[in-house]
Amino acid sequence: MKRVVFYLAIAIFFMGCASTPKEPKAKYVFLFIGDGMGLAQIQAAELYKAAVNEQTDKGGEKLNFSKFPVQGLVTTHSANNSITCSSAAGTAISTGVKTKNGIVSLDVDSVKVETIAENIKKQGYKVGILSSVAIDHATPAVFYAHHKSRSAYYEISTQLADNKFDYFGGGGFHYPTGKKNNKKNAFEMAKEAGYTIVNSKEAFGLLANGAEKVFAMNPELYPQGEFYWSIDKKEGALSLADFTRKGIELLTNEKGFFMMVEGGKIDWAGHGNDAASNIHETLAFEEAIAEALDFYKQHPDETLIIVTADHETGGLGIGNNAGTKHLDLSVLAYQKISSQEFERKLIGLKTAEKKTTFKELMEMVSADFGLNNGEVKMQITQEQERWLKQAYEKEFNGKEVVDPDRDYMAYSSEKNFTERVVYLLDQKAGLGWTTTNHTGIPVPIKTIGAGQSFFGGMFDNTDISKKIKLAMGI
Ligand SMILES: [Zn+2]
Numbered sequence: 001m002k003r004v005v006f007y008l009a010i011a012i013f014f015m016g017c018a019s020t021p022k023e024p025k026a027k028y029v030f031l032f033i034g035d036g037m038g039l040a041q042i043q044a045a046e047l048y049k050a051a052v053n054e055q056t057d058k059g060g061e062k063l064n065f066s067k068f069p070v071q072g073l074v075t076t077h078s079a080n081n082s083i084t085c086s087s088a089a090g091t092a093i094s095t096g097v098k099t100k101n102g103i104v105s106l107d108v109d110s111v112k113v114e115t116i117a118e119n120i121k122k123q124g125y126k127v128g129i130l131s132s133v134a135i136d137h138a139t140p141a142v143f144y145a146h147h148k149s150r151s152a153y154y155e156i157s158t159q160l161a162d163n164k165f166d167y168f169g170g171g172g173f174h175y176p177t178g179k180k181n182n183k184k185n186a187f188e189m190a191k192e193a194g195y196t197i198v199n200s201k202e203a204f205g206l207l208a209n210g211a212e213k214v215f216a217m218n219p220e221l222y223p224q225g226e227f228y229w230s231i232d233k234k235e236g237a238l239s240l241a242d243f244t245r246k247g248i249e250l251l252t253n254e255k256g257f258f259m260m261v262e263g264g265k266i267d268w269a270g271h272g273n274d275a276a277s278n279i280h281e282t283l284a285f286e287e288a289i290a291e292a293l294d295f296y297k298q299h300p301d302e303t304l305i306i307v308t309a310d311h312e313t314g315g316l317g318i319g320n321n322a323g324t325k326h327l328d329l330s331v332l333a334y335q336k337i338s339s340q341e342f343e344r345k346l347i348g349l350k351t352a353e354k355k356t357t358f359k360e361l362m363e364m365v366s367a368d369f370g371l372n373n374g375e376v377k378m379q380i381t382q383e384q385e386r387w388l389k390q391a392y393e394k395e396f397n398g399k400e401v402v403d404p405d406r407d408y409m410a411y412s413s414e415k416n417f418t419e420r421v422v423y424l425l426d427q428k429a430g431l432g433w434t435t436t437n438h439t440g441i442p443v444p445i446k447t448i449g450a451g452q453s454f455f456g457g458m459f460d461n462t463d464i465s466k467k468i469k470l471a472m473g474i
Helices: 002-018 039-052 086-095 116-122 138-144 153-157 186-192 201-206 240-251 265-271 275-298 329-334 339-351 358-369 382-397 417-429 461-472
Strands: 028-034 070-075 126-131 167-170 196-198 214-217 257-263 303-308 443-449 457-460
Touching (some): 028 461, 039 275, 086 116, 116 126, 116 257, 126 138, 126 240, 138 257, 167 240, 240 257, 240 275, 257 275, 275 329, 275 417, 329 417, 339 358, 339 382, 339 417, 358 382, 457 461
Parallel strands (some): 028 257, 070 457, 126 167, 126 257, 167 214, 196 214
C-alpha cells in the first residue's frame, strides 16, 4: 500500500509539472531600436533628468526602460568589422544573419535573407515600421528591403510596398525621385500599391483604427526626410510617441502585431558629438516607449517590449580629463538649440551685409549655450576663447564654408565654430567623446512582458530575432 501511495504521489507531482502554466506567448511585440544608444547615452539622459529636476541621487533618474525586469548585453560586430554600421547591425537584428557593413538584409554572399517582419507578416500578424529618420534609411530599411548598398536610398524606397506591411510611420524618403531627380516618384509607387500617404496633422488625426496600408509622415521634416531635432521643439511637428500611439491604434487586432520603432537621431547627435541634442533624442525615444508601456499595462500577458540599440555612437564617456572633478549635466540645460540649427543661424549671418563681430557672436553663444553667461562655472578660459576666435576667423572672414545640412556621417575631428562651442559645453558637463563615428562596444537590451526571460544575459545581435520568435511561439 505504501508503495502505491508513493507512486501515486510521484504521478501527481509530474502531472502538476505538466500543468504548470508555461510562459505566456507574446502576441503584441514592440522592438525599440535606439540608434547609437549605448549605456553611456542612457546614463547621460538619466543624469541630465536628475540634474534638471534637482534630484540629489547621484545615480540619476532612471528612464522607464531602465526599470525593465530583464536586462542583457548584445554584441554588435559585423561580418567584416568589429565596428558595425546600422545596416549590418540592423540586418543581424532583423534576419539573424551577420553581414558586411553597408548591406541591407542580404547575407555575405549577397543572397536575400527573410526578415523577422516579413516572416511575422506572412503568418497573419500586422506589421508597423517607424523611424524618426527617413524610412529608407538603414535601420527601418533592413526590415522591409534588400539591397547591397544602404546608400541606394531610392532603390530601397521602391521596395517599401513589397511586403504589404500595414503601417509605415515617421520619416519620409531621402531621395523620392532618385539622386539625380529623374526617377519615378517613390511616393507615387507606394500610392499605386494601395498605400494611403498622410503628411498633415489633420489627416493623421483622422486615421481610424484598422486602416490598412498607411504611410504616415511627420508634417515637419528636414528636406531629406528626417525629423527636426527634439531639442529644437519644432512647431507643428509630431513626435515619435505620436507615431507609436497611432501605430497601436492601427495595428491592434485579434492575431497580434510586430512594431519596430527606431530613435534614429540619437545616432546623428552622437556623430555630431552634441550631448544635449543626444540626450533630448533619448528622452523623446523614452516617451515613445511610454506609449508601448501604457499598452502593455492593458495587455500584460500578451505584450513584449524590447528596447535595444544597433551600436554605440561617439564613444561617449561619463567623465573627462578637463579638470572637472565631478559631473554637472545641469549645464547642458543652457543649450537651447541643436548644433545643426545653430549652424543654420550662422549661415544667415555669414551671408548678411553687416558683418557679425566676434563679440556679437559670443553673445549668441552665451544665449544659446550658456558659455560666458556671467556664472563662474560657465566662464571659458582665454585660451578657449582664442580657439573659438580661430574658427570664427576662418568661417566669417576666411574661405571655410560650413554646410549645416551636411550628411551626419561627414563630421570630422577638425571642429568648426559650432562644434567647438558644443565641445566646450560638454567638457563642462564632464562628458567626453572619443570619435565622431560608431564604436564596437556591446549595447544594452532591456525587456518587459511575455517572453522576457529569453532576453537576459549576454548574447549576439543575431540572436534577437530568434528570441522574438521563441517568445511569440512561431
Ligand atoms: Zn551612425
